[in-house]
Amino acid sequence: MSIKVRYFASLKESIGRSEDNLEIAGLATVGDVWRYANPNKVLPDNILAAVNMDYVEWDAAVNDGDEVAFFPPVTGG
Amino acid sequence: MDIKICPEPFDPWQEIQAHQSSVADMAGKFGATSIFIGTMRDFNEGDNVQGMTLEHYPGMTEKQLEKIVAEAMRQWPVIDALVMHRVGDILPNEPIVLVAVWTSHRGDAFDASRYIMEALKSRAPFWKKELLKSQSERWLVKNTDGYL
Numbered sequence: 001m002s003i004k005v006r007y008f009a010s011l012k013e014s015i016g017r018s019e020d021n022l023e024i025a026g027l028a029t030v031g032d033v034w035r036y037a038n039p040n041k042v043l044p045d046n047i048l049a050a051v052n053m054d055y056v057e058w059d060a061a062v063n064d065g066d067e068v069a070f071f072p073p074v075t076g077g
Numbered sequence: 078m079d080i081k082i083c084p085e086p087f088d089p090w091q092e093i094q095a096h097q098s099s100v101a102d103m104a105g106k107f108g109a110t111s112i113f114i115g116t117m118r119d120f121n122e123g124d125n126v127q128g129m130t131l132e133h134y135p136g137m138t139e140k141q142l143e144k145i146v147a148e149a150m151r152q153w154p155v156i157d158a159l160v161m162h163r164v165g166d167i168l169p170n171e172p173i174v175l176v177a178v179w180t181s182h183r184g185d186a187f188d189a190s191r192y193i194m195e196a197l198k199s200r201a202p203f204w205k206k207e208l209l210k211s212q213s214e215r216w217l218v219k220n221t222d223g224y225l
Binding site: 006008009010050053054055069071072073074075076077 | 216
Protein backbone atom coordinates (compact mmCIF):
# COMPACT_ATOMS: atom_id res chain seq x y z
CA MET A 1 0.00 0.00 0.00
CA SER A 2 0.95 3.63 -0.46
CA ILE A 3 1.48 5.89 2.57
CA LYS A 4 2.68 9.49 2.58
CA VAL A 5 4.54 10.42 5.77
CA ARG A 6 5.15 14.02 6.80
CA TYR A 7 7.36 15.53 9.50
CA PHE A 8 7.27 19.03 10.94
CA ALA A 9 9.26 21.55 12.97
CA SER A 10 12.05 20.29 15.25
CA LEU A 11 11.31 16.66 14.33
CA LYS A 12 11.75 17.46 10.63
CA GLU A 13 15.12 19.05 11.42
CA SER A 14 16.31 16.23 13.64
CA ILE A 15 15.58 13.49 11.08
CA GLY A 16 16.69 15.63 8.14
CA ARG A 17 13.70 15.32 5.83
CA SER A 18 10.14 16.57 5.57
CA GLU A 19 8.40 13.55 4.04
CA ASP A 20 8.59 9.95 2.95
CA ASN A 21 6.52 8.14 0.34
CA LEU A 22 6.24 4.51 1.36
CA GLU A 23 5.18 1.66 -0.92
CA ILE A 24 5.04 -1.30 1.40
CA ALA A 25 2.65 -4.03 2.51
CA GLY A 26 2.14 -5.04 6.10
CA LEU A 27 1.99 -1.68 7.87
CA ALA A 28 -1.00 -1.88 10.16
CA THR A 29 -0.66 1.03 12.55
CA VAL A 30 0.79 4.51 12.90
CA GLY A 31 3.50 3.04 15.13
CA ASP A 32 4.43 0.60 12.34
CA VAL A 33 4.79 3.51 9.93
CA TRP A 34 7.19 5.31 12.28
CA ARG A 35 9.30 2.19 12.85
CA TYR A 36 9.49 1.36 9.15
CA ALA A 37 10.35 4.90 8.05
CA ASN A 38 12.81 5.52 10.89
CA PRO A 39 14.30 2.15 11.85
CA ASN A 40 17.31 3.55 13.68
CA LYS A 41 15.70 6.59 15.25
CA VAL A 42 14.61 6.59 18.86
CA LEU A 43 11.26 8.31 19.01
CA PRO A 44 11.64 11.70 20.70
CA ASP A 45 9.41 12.35 23.71
CA ASN A 46 5.94 13.77 23.25
CA ILE A 47 5.74 13.33 19.48
CA LEU A 48 2.16 13.61 18.21
CA ALA A 49 0.65 11.72 15.31
CA ALA A 50 -2.08 12.47 12.79
CA VAL A 51 -3.75 10.47 10.03
CA ASN A 52 -5.36 12.46 7.24
CA MET A 53 -5.00 15.61 9.37
CA ASP A 54 -6.79 14.31 12.47
CA TYR A 55 -4.98 13.48 15.72
CA VAL A 56 -4.68 9.75 16.43
CA GLU A 57 -3.07 7.40 18.93
CA TRP A 58 -0.06 5.32 17.93
CA ASP A 59 -2.10 2.15 17.57
CA ALA A 60 -4.49 3.76 15.06
CA ALA A 61 -4.90 1.83 11.81
CA VAL A 62 -3.45 3.08 8.54
CA ASN A 63 -4.88 2.37 5.11
CA ASP A 64 -3.76 2.65 1.52
CA GLY A 65 -3.54 6.29 0.48
CA ASP A 66 -3.37 7.72 4.00
CA GLU A 67 -1.25 10.71 4.92
CA VAL A 68 0.46 10.10 8.27
CA ALA A 69 2.15 12.99 10.08
CA PHE A 70 4.51 13.17 13.06
CA PHE A 71 5.33 16.38 14.91
CA PRO A 72 6.26 17.83 18.30
CA PRO A 73 3.75 19.51 20.65
CA VAL A 74 2.23 22.56 18.98
CA THR A 75 3.23 26.07 20.05
CA GLY A 76 0.99 28.46 18.11
CA GLY A 77 -1.15 31.31 19.30
CA MET B 78 -17.28 31.53 10.71
CA ASP B 79 -14.15 32.75 8.98
CA ILE B 80 -10.68 31.22 9.43
CA LYS B 81 -7.64 32.77 7.77
CA ILE B 82 -4.01 31.66 7.71
CA CYS B 83 -1.96 34.75 6.96
CA PRO B 84 1.54 34.68 5.43
CA GLU B 85 1.67 38.49 5.58
CA PRO B 86 1.18 40.92 8.50
CA PHE B 87 -2.43 41.89 9.22
CA ASP B 88 -4.16 44.65 11.17
CA PRO B 89 -6.59 42.91 13.55
CA TRP B 90 -8.67 46.04 14.12
CA GLN B 91 -9.27 46.55 10.40
CA GLU B 92 -10.06 42.85 10.01
CA ILE B 93 -12.63 42.94 12.83
CA GLN B 94 -14.27 46.03 11.34
CA ALA B 95 -14.30 44.54 7.83
CA HIS B 96 -15.71 41.22 9.02
CA GLN B 97 -18.44 42.84 11.08
CA SER B 98 -19.46 45.04 8.16
CA SER B 99 -19.44 42.18 5.67
CA VAL B 100 -21.94 39.97 7.52
CA ALA B 101 -25.17 41.75 6.72
CA ASP B 102 -27.59 39.79 8.90
CA MET B 103 -25.43 40.29 12.02
CA ALA B 104 -26.31 43.97 12.40
CA GLY B 105 -28.61 44.52 15.38
CA LYS B 106 -28.30 40.90 16.51
CA PHE B 107 -25.12 40.90 18.57
CA GLY B 108 -24.71 42.58 21.92
CA ALA B 109 -21.23 41.38 22.78
CA THR B 110 -17.94 41.03 20.94
CA SER B 111 -15.00 39.38 22.65
CA ILE B 112 -11.59 39.92 21.07
CA PHE B 113 -8.27 38.25 21.79
CA ILE B 114 -5.13 39.41 20.02
CA GLY B 115 -1.78 37.71 20.55
CA THR B 116 1.25 39.85 19.65
CA MET B 117 4.90 38.92 19.33
CA ARG B 118 7.12 39.99 22.25
CA ASP B 119 10.78 40.93 21.96
CA PHE B 120 11.69 38.83 25.01
CA ASN B 121 11.13 35.26 26.11
CA GLU B 122 12.59 33.13 28.88
CA GLY B 123 15.08 35.85 29.80
CA ASP B 124 16.43 36.35 26.26
CA ASN B 125 16.04 39.14 23.74
CA VAL B 126 14.19 37.89 20.68
CA GLN B 127 14.56 39.64 17.32
CA GLY B 128 12.30 37.52 15.15
CA MET B 129 10.28 34.36 14.84
CA THR B 130 9.34 31.85 12.17
CA LEU B 131 5.97 30.19 12.44
CA GLU B 132 5.70 26.85 10.69
CA HIS B 133 2.36 25.14 10.19
CA TYR B 134 0.81 22.05 8.65
CA PRO B 135 -1.25 23.40 5.73
CA GLY B 136 -4.63 21.72 5.56
CA MET B 137 -4.53 20.24 9.05
CA THR B 138 -4.33 23.72 10.55
CA GLU B 139 -7.52 24.83 8.84
CA LYS B 140 -9.24 21.51 9.58
CA GLN B 141 -8.44 21.69 13.30
CA LEU B 142 -9.41 25.36 13.61
CA GLU B 143 -12.74 24.67 11.88
CA LYS B 144 -13.41 21.84 14.34
CA ILE B 145 -12.52 24.02 17.32
CA VAL B 146 -14.80 26.86 16.23
CA ALA B 147 -17.60 24.38 15.47
CA GLU B 148 -17.21 22.94 18.99
CA ALA B 149 -17.51 26.44 20.47
CA MET B 150 -20.62 27.11 18.36
CA ARG B 151 -22.22 23.93 19.68
CA GLN B 152 -21.51 24.87 23.31
CA TRP B 153 -22.45 28.55 23.20
CA PRO B 154 -24.91 30.55 21.07
CA VAL B 155 -22.25 32.15 18.89
CA ILE B 156 -23.53 34.40 16.12
CA ASP B 157 -20.22 34.53 14.30
CA ALA B 158 -16.48 34.04 14.82
CA LEU B 159 -13.30 35.20 13.09
CA VAL B 160 -9.96 33.44 13.64
CA MET B 161 -6.74 34.64 12.00
CA HIS B 162 -3.20 33.35 12.54
CA ARG B 163 0.13 34.41 11.07
CA VAL B 164 2.62 32.02 9.54
CA GLY B 165 6.10 32.67 8.16
CA ASP B 166 8.58 35.26 9.40
CA ILE B 167 7.28 37.53 12.17
CA LEU B 168 8.81 40.54 13.90
CA PRO B 169 8.24 41.82 17.45
CA ASN B 170 5.07 43.88 17.84
CA GLU B 171 3.33 42.14 14.93
CA PRO B 172 0.02 40.42 15.71
CA ILE B 173 0.23 36.62 15.65
CA VAL B 174 -3.33 35.55 16.36
CA LEU B 175 -6.81 37.07 16.43
CA VAL B 176 -9.92 35.43 17.88
CA ALA B 177 -13.10 37.49 17.68
CA VAL B 178 -16.50 36.14 18.76
CA TRP B 179 -19.89 37.81 18.39
CA THR B 180 -22.77 36.75 20.66
CA SER B 181 -25.94 38.22 22.14
CA HIS B 182 -24.56 38.41 25.69
CA ARG B 183 -21.12 38.93 27.24
CA GLY B 184 -20.81 35.64 29.14
CA ASP B 185 -21.07 33.56 25.99
CA ALA B 186 -18.62 35.84 24.16
CA PHE B 187 -15.98 35.53 26.91
CA ASP B 188 -16.44 31.78 27.31
CA ALA B 189 -16.48 30.92 23.61
CA SER B 190 -13.46 33.07 22.76
CA ARG B 191 -11.45 31.64 25.64
CA TYR B 192 -12.38 28.11 24.57
CA ILE B 193 -11.29 28.76 20.98
CA MET B 194 -8.01 30.36 22.07
CA GLU B 195 -7.06 27.63 24.55
CA ALA B 196 -7.99 24.85 22.10
CA LEU B 197 -6.00 26.57 19.35
CA LYS B 198 -2.98 26.64 21.67
CA SER B 199 -3.09 22.91 22.30
CA ARG B 200 -4.41 21.50 19.00
CA ALA B 201 -3.75 23.76 16.00
CA PRO B 202 -0.52 22.58 14.32
CA PHE B 203 1.69 25.67 14.48
CA TRP B 204 5.30 25.71 15.70
CA LYS B 205 7.35 28.73 16.71
CA LYS B 206 11.07 29.03 16.17
CA GLU B 207 12.71 32.06 17.80
CA LEU B 208 15.70 33.96 16.45
CA LEU B 209 17.51 35.47 19.42
CA LYS B 210 19.51 38.70 19.42
CA SER B 211 22.54 36.46 19.93
CA GLN B 212 21.72 35.02 16.45
CA SER B 213 21.04 31.55 17.81
CA GLU B 214 17.74 29.85 16.99
CA ARG B 215 15.52 27.72 19.16
CA TRP B 216 12.19 25.93 18.81
CA LEU B 217 9.64 26.63 21.51
CA VAL B 218 9.06 23.39 23.37
CA LYS B 219 5.69 24.16 24.91
CA ASN B 220 3.21 26.92 25.41
CA THR B 221 2.76 28.78 28.67
CA ASP B 222 -0.20 27.63 30.71
CA GLY B 223 -3.51 29.31 30.08
CA TYR B 224 -6.00 29.35 32.89
CA LEU B 225 -8.31 26.48 32.09
